[in-house]
Amino acid sequence: MADLNSLVEQAAQACFRSRRGVALTGAGISIESGIPPFRGKGGLWEKIDPMKYAHIDALESNPAEVWQVLFLGIADLLTKAEPNEGHKGLRQLEQMGIVQTIITQNVDGLHQAAGSSDVIEFHGTHAKLRCMSCDQRYSWEAVSLETVPPKCGCSGTLRPDVIMFGEMIDMGLLHRSQKLSATCDLMLVIGTSATVEPASYLPVIARHGGAFVIEINPEPTPLTNRISNLSLLGPAGDIMQQIVGKVSELQKSS
Numbered sequence: 052m053a054d055l056n057s058l059v060e061q062a063a064q065a066c067f068r069s070r071r072g073v074a075l076t077g078a079g080i081s082i083e084s085g086i087p088p089f090r091g092k093g094g095l096w097e098k099i100d101p102m103k104y105a106h107i108d109a110l111e112s113n114p115a116e117v118w119q120v121l122f123l124g125i126a127d128l129l130t131k132a133e134p135n136e137g138h139k140g141l142r143q144l145e146q147m148g149i150v151q152t153i154i155t156q157n158v159d160g161l162h163q164a165a166g167s168s169d170v171i172e173f174h175g176t177h178a179k180l181r182c183m184s185c186d187q188r189y190s191w192e193a194v195s196l197e198t199v200p201p202k203c204g205c206s207g208t209l210r211p212d213v214i215m216f217g218e219m220i221d222m223g224l225l226h227r228s229q230k231l232s233a234t235c236d237l238m239l240v241i242g243t244s245a246t247v248e249p250a251s252y253l254p255v256i257a258r259h260g261g262a263f264v265i266e267i268n269p270e271p272t273p274l275t276n277r278i279s280n281l282s283l284l285g286p287a288g289d290i291m292q293q294i295v296g297k298v299s300e301l302q303k304s305s
């Protein structure tokens with residue numbers, strides 16, 4: 052098996068050659084910012100049952116409980132979080148003309164905070180609230196959280212503008228993500244367990260469309276050695292900075 056240095060070198064070469072790179076990110080890229088993942092040790096779904104609190108049926112039947120157990124806790128984590136070296140590395144690859152778009156399953160806004168300019172929020176955003184009756188959007192600052200769920204002016208219930216289990220991905224975002232995946236020449240798949248469709252299928256579309264797929268994750272996933280051309284087993288921040296450093300050297304010497 053190739054050592055990590057050689058894999059970083061190969062990943063940097065692939066990035067250097069790319070002109071239409073896309074990144075697909077998941078909860079793992081934000082772990083180093085202090086946001087726990089969903090699955091695995093210390094994951095959110097170890098503490099709470101997603102079918103009980105993260106399904107649209109739960110929100111519709113018991114919004115106060117879903118707000119107390121899920122939404123307020125996530126909001127608290129996200130207000131404190133800042134982009135880490137993984138997010139910054141993707142921004143640097145954009146500045147180098149390599150990564151054009153990030154498709155993220157994360158709702159934390161950290162790619163935008165790092166300066167990335169084209170971010171598809173595949174599972175929505177926690178930064179805004181949306182009325183379940185009239186669709187009006189609100190900032191968190193604009194509503195009182197003294198009692199939850201907060202209410203819209205139309206008396207509808209407000210919720211974070213995220214996708215819950217049992218809900219459809221926005222069609223426009225889905226089509227754009229599929230098209231980008233089919234036409235990119237490089238896909239960086241960072242910090243996702245690749246277990247939730249349809250996001251998990253995007254690397255498959257990319258590989259079948261001829262893209263070079265690089266996976267960065269401390270653990271193997273269903274993509275490893277099947278869909279990914281290269282799998283770098285390690286934390287996103289450190290590995291991204293190693294890759295960015297090598298791409299920078301390649302660009303300077305070209």
Ligand code: OAD
Binds near residue numbers: 083174
């Ligand atoms: P998961 O929690 O399923 O997976 C997180 C991944 O990050 C795992 O594969 C870890 O091995 C990896 N990881 C851990 N530490 C890391 C590090 N330092 N650097 C890089 N990777 C690391 O999160 P997602 O794949 O994002 O959906 O989950 C997908 C979707 O499932 C979420 O968007 C959410 C969830 O249910 C909805 O809520 C609709």
